[in-house]
Amino acid sequence: MSFREKSAWISLLAYLAIYGFYFANVALARGEADGGHFMGLLSKSVVLFVLVTVVLTIILAIGAPKDAQTPEDEREKLIKLKANSAAGYVLATGVVVAIGALYFDAKSFLVINLLFFVLVMFEVFKIAAQLVLTRRGV
């Protein structure tokens, strides 16, 4: 498995574990949300995500310095473009749902978290698509 593939797996698992924990807490609150508490939890989740991905990617890069320094080639760029394009549908759908929620006077707490959830799903879908295209072929 290449450095970039391993790095993508790290990001994917970190997204699912860290933001999964955050959104599970949001879901369990069932609208009885304390905005301050969740803003704190969100900030901690973002910092933890950055720390985990940066530290693990640095460790990976130390283990495979040549791989880590190799610029993306034409196949990898094509994979990224296709994955981005496919994930764009997730983003567009999520934004339409958020607009719908606003139209029906949803609480700002719900809309903010819905938009953040859409952004996380966009990234998760993009990385998953990259991993599939890398294995399956483009």
Place this chain on the structure above:
Amino acid sequence: MVQTHVRNEIRKLRFEHNEMTQQELADRIGVTRQTVNAIEQGKYSPSLEAAFRIAQVFGYPLERVFHYHPD
């Protein structure tokens, strides 16, 4: 697994050229080893430029290295 319509003789030609490794070929044409592997397995059709570079490494014309199979 996705299979492109472009087949190639890269694996055979590598063997004939002092058992050149995928990494050596990748370094000479400026792509990753994984991309050379994907091309060999027919999972990725290289750009025209990369195809010419591969053919140039082996010293053959393009059509000796790559073949188009529409079916």
